[in-house]
Structure formats: C-alpha cells, structure tokens
Amino acid sequence: DIQMTQSPSSLSASVGDRVTITCRASQSISRSLNWYQQEPGKPPKLLIYVASRLQSGVPSRFSGSGSGTHFTLTITSLQPEDFATYFCQQSYNTPKSFGQGTKVEIK
Amino acid sequence: QVQLVQSGAEVKKPGASVKVSCKVSGFTLTALSMHWVRQAPGKGLEWMGCFDPEHGERIYAQKFQGRVSMIEDTSTDTAYMELSGLRSDDTAVYFCASENLNKCLDVWGQGTTVTVSS
Numbered sequence: 038d039i040q041m042t043q044s045p046s047s048l049s050a051s052v053g054d055r056v057t058i059t060c061r062a063s064q065s066i067s068r069s070l071n072w073y074q075q076e077p078g079k080p081p082k083l084l085i086y087v088a089s090r091l092q093s094g095v096p097s098r099f100s101g102s103g104s105g106t107h108f109t110l111t112i113t114s115l116q117p118e119d120f121a122t123y124f125c126q127q128s129y130n131t132p133k134s135f136g137q138g139t140k141v142e143i144k
Numbered sequence: 145q146v147q148l149v150q151s152g153a154e155v156k157k158p159g160a161s162v163k164v165s166c167k168v169s170g171f172t173l174t175a176l177s178m179h180w181v182r183q184a185p186g187k188g189l190e191w192m193g194c195f196d197p198e199h200g201e202r203i204y205a206q207k208f209q210g211r212v213s214m215i216e217d218t219s220t221d222t223a224y225m226e227l228s229g230l231r232s233d234d235t236a237v238y239f240c241a242s243e244n245l246n247k248c249l250d251v252w253g254q255g256t257t258v259t260v261s262s
Binding site for chain 1: 181188189194239241247253254
C-alpha cells in the first residue's frame, strides 16, 4: 500500500501570508495526487486534482505542484475562509490513501 | 450536477451492523465510481473502498475485508455501505463520494454519523 505523509501536521499563519503544505508518497505516483480542504463539520471539498489542476470555482490563490513522490499545495495571500484542514490523496492505485491532514490555524 | 444525499445518524451496539445509504441525483449510479471514506472524531480521512464500474468490481481496503459490503441499487440510484461486527473504534462519520474521470472525489455526501456504544 502507498503511504502518504503530510507536513506540517499543523501551522499558524496570518491573513495575507503565503502557506505551503507538503505531501510525500512512499513510492512514485506520477501526478496522481489530489488536494482537499475540509472545514469543521463539513465534507471535504476538492481543490486540486492531477497534482496541479485547479477545480472549477476554486480561487486562483490555491496552486499545486509536484510529481513522483513529492508534492506541494500553496496558498498565496491566506484569506479568513482558508483556515481549515487540508488533505492530500493519491489516486494512483487502491487503496486510495490520504495524508494525515494539515490544520491551518489563525496566528 | 451530481448530488449525493446520505441517510441519517445511527447509534449501534458493539457487534451489530450498520447500513448507510447514499442517494444519487442529477446522474445515474451506473455511470459513477462510488467511494466510501470515514473519519473518526478528531482524526483524518480513511479510504474504505469503492465500486469500479469499468470492471464491475468492488475494491475494499484490506482493513475492512470481510466486514464491509458496498452495493448499488440501480433501480433507485442508491449506493449502500454495510459494516458488520461494529466496534467502538468504528465510531466515525461515513462519507460517500463520487470519483470522476480525473480520478478525484469531486462530489461528496454530507456524511452520516455512526456511533457505536454499549
């Protein structure tokens, strides 16, 4: 099974900050990597798919990059509604494992 | 526009089974790859399994093999996830989510809380 490891597990940031979250796969997954945002009490929301493609309706301050085993999610100019938990997920093969999540909190 | 609406919260005793439904609207179930994901309180997302319509097979995470069953009622466009032999650590919110052609989960149900307690 492919293990997904996110870092950091949590971070504190201010509105307007640039934030970067990293996701590493235990083996190469090409570009089969998705990013989700989850607010408390809500289902996850798709942000980025195939490593760098922005889901329709998602603000352009979100971007994704990477391939192989190393991926990043970047939020430029953090907004109040961006304080949430972010998960990566590999879609290379089953089981389609998730990272453990990164909680973005207000500093 | 695909929408997924799940059944309501459940409270079960240890050893019992639970069956969660996921009603599809705006699309036909036969064309979707339905996935099930759960989230224990304060924890991350855990992939449980899916139906692969291309090959007509169900794929379950090894952790749940023998305890989980995912079925589809195409007459009502409703997917079901049944988990048996419930334990306290099965207490979680269970989500259904549909996978699109880009292999990402782009539509999610609202979640169903399952509480296992004696």
